[in-house]
Amino acid sequence: MSGSLNPTALVRLLGGWHRGAGPAYRELADVVRLLILDGRVPLDMALPSERALAETLGVSRTTVTAAYASLREQGFLSSRQGSRGRTCIPRQMPAGAGGPAAAELISPNALAGAPGLAAPPGLLDLAYASLPASGEVVHRAFAAALTELPALLPGFGYDAVGIAPLREAIAARYTAAGAPTTAEQILVTSGAQHALNIVLRTLAGRQDKVLVDHPTYPHALDAIRASGCRPVPVALPHGRGWDVAGMESAMMQQRPKMAYVVPDFHNPTGRLMTDPQRRRLVRAAAAAGTVLVVDETLRELNLDAVGAAPLAAFSPAVVTIGSLSKSHWAGLRTGWIRAGSSLIQRFAAARTTMDLGGPVVEQLAAAHLVRSLDEPLPARLAALRENRAALLELLGGILPDWEPERPDGGLSVWCRLPAPISTALTVLGPDFGVRLAAGPRFGLGGAFEHYLRIPFTLPPGQLETAVRALRSAQDKLDSAPRLRRSLRRTPAVAIA
Numbered sequence: 001m002s003g004s005l006n007p008t009a010l011v012r013l014l015g016g017w018h019r020g021a022g023p024a025y026r027e028l029a030d031v032v033r034l035l036i037l038d039g040r041v042p043l044d045m046a047l048p049s050e051r052a053l054a055e056t057l058g059v060s061r062t063t064v065t066a067a068y069a070s071l072r073e074q075g076f077l078s079s080r081q082g083s084r085g086r087t088c089i090p091r092q093m094p095a096g097a098g099g100p101a102a103a104e105l106i107s108p109n110a111l112a113g114a115p116g117l118a119a120p121p122g123l124l125d126l127a128y129a130s131l132p133a134s135g136e137v138v139h140r141a142f143a144a145a146l147t148e149l150p151a152l153l154p155g156f157g158y159d160a161v162g163i164a165p166l167r168e169a170i171a172a173r174y175t176a177a178g179a180p181t182t183a184e185q186i187l188v189t190s191g192a193q194h195a196l197n198i199v200l201r202t203l204a205g206r207q208d209k210v211l212v213d214h215p216t217y218p219h220a221l222d223a224i225r226a227s228g229c230r231p232v233p234v235a236l237p238h239g240r241g242w243d244v245a246g247m248e249s250a251m252m253q254q255r256p257k258m259a260y261v262v263p264d265f266h267n268p269t270g271r272l273m274t275d276p277q278r279r280r281l282v283r284a285a286a287a288a289g290t291v292l293v294v295d296e297t298l299r300e301l302n303l304d305a306v307g308a309a310p311l312a313a314f315s316p317a318v319v320t321i322g323s324l325s326k327s328h329w330a331g332l333r334t335g336w337i338r339a340g341s342s343l344i345q346r347f348a349a350a351r352t353t354m355d356l357g358g359p360v361v362e363q364l365a366a367a368h369l370v371r372s373l374d375e376p377l378p379a380r381l382a383a384l385r386e387n388r389a390a391l392l393e394l395l396g397g398i399l400p401d402w403e404p405e406r407p408d409g410g411l412s413v414w415c416r417l418p419a420p421i422s423t424a425l426t427v428l429g430p431d432f433g434v435r436l437a438a439g440p441r442f443g444l445g446g447a448f449e450h451y452l453r454i455p456f457t458l459p460p461g462q463l464e465t466a467v468r469a470l471r472s473a474q475d476k477l478d479s480a481p482r483l484r485r486s487l488r489r490t491p492a493v494a495i496a
């Protein structure tokens with residue numbers, strides 16, 4: 001994404017940047033560097049001119065000049081002659097923390113959190129909670145899809161709701177799970193993120209409030225903010241479950257247009273909402289006139305075989321989002337929306353402003369995968385159970401003052417840290433061989449500096465290397481309090 005950042009937007013992101021922990025220019029440079037590393041300032045953005053930023057920040061121009069010079073020196077700002085510096089990532093991370101310099105080249109997109117890119121060779125990726133494809137099963141589904149394709153070739157190929165066999169297969173899956181569903185209630189999308197954008201575009205307008213779990217899935221927060229809506233966070237209680245009473249009162253007082261919840265193996269905590277809580281939530285949403293949007297992307301990753309009916313089974317008004325990204329492979333880019341059939345028609349109309357339908361071969365393959373959804377799951381779940389046990393044991397042994405929460409399912413452990421060091425660990429991580437996503441990515445207003453999400457998608461051997469790397473990064477911070485202070489900052493992210 002290229003563009004330019006105006007001084008007011010940058011100052012808002014900078015929050016309380018000046019903590020008196022060192023020269024002002026260095027603090028300013030450190031905070032801008034963290035914003036770039038954390039993806040909160042995108043790459044290839046022109047920063048404000050020195051004069052404009054100095055004026056808006058109320059600091060001397062020399063401070064900004066020196067901060068920009070330092071960012072250029074470290075490779076975070078391009079220095080094209082005569083033009084404003086653009087944000088970038090150094091080809092080699094500076095060994096600024098005094099730890100071993102990262103031997104590997106750092107991919108700008110990987111550091112900035114762009115989806116779908118693997119960490120560079122040599123870095124263990126704990127930033128993504130995603131698995132490789134269940135290869136053999138996916139491959140077979142595509143082979144079958146190719147043999148079925150000729151029958152569809154005489155058609156135009158445009159279909160804003162999705163091909164019939166896939167809609168039928170998804171509907172049958174809901175029916176079997178206790179939420180009777182017809183194909184007319186399904187719209188096929190290019191993944192759950194696409195689905196959420198369609199729902200937001202159809203049902204919410206600028207300035208509308210959207211209730212969210214806090215913490216929650218970062219790209220959902222991005223989508224909500226990008227649509228001009230205002231996220232209303234309701235904190236998940238420490239350690240267990242949902243604060244449904246808190247959600248009820250937020251709904252009654254704030255009357256949000258929508259509530260976005262992830263009740264099935266919530267990202268990042270891995271929690272599962274109980275049936276009584278589901279019932280209460282549906283009632284509260286109906287009473288407040290709030291549309292309940294339920295993201296079931298992780299629903300199949302049920303590690304303890306505890307059951308919960310899909311939220312759609314409790315009310316026909318629920319809008320459900322699903323995806324094959326976690327059960328099979330994110331590279332399929334196939335998801336869906338389940339809702340009442342007239343709402344599906346509105347979603348289809350809204351969708352055509354973004355795209356005119358999904359690719360047909362992918363949908364044919366997806367129909368096979370949905371019909372035999374249970375086939376790849378046992379092996380996937382067994383590996384995840386083993387990884388989860390290994391990660392919890394490693395954390396207990398190597399980082400005993402960290403407090404990991406045991407997830408019911410999903411792909412990650414949400415871990416409370418002994419100090420607000422999540423961003424600092426994330427910045428140091430590549431020096432020690434791991435790529436992380438800082439806790440504040442999962443919340444609003446810089447919350448969750450005390451938390452780190454640790455996926456258990458790597459095999460136990462690699463998890464051990466990763467946890468030892470986290471230990472080394474923490475030791476580095478413990479032995480360098482000044483470094484820790486300068487890296488510890490939580491810029492107030494604007495709550496739109």
Ligand SMILES: Cc1ncc(COP(=O)(O)O)c(C=O)c1O
Pocket residue numbers: 129190191192193194217262267295297298322323324325330334335
């Ligand atoms: C809760 C949640 N929703 C949506 C997504 C994105 O899913 P998709 O790849 O289908 O767009 C993810 C991916 O991590 C997720 O965890």
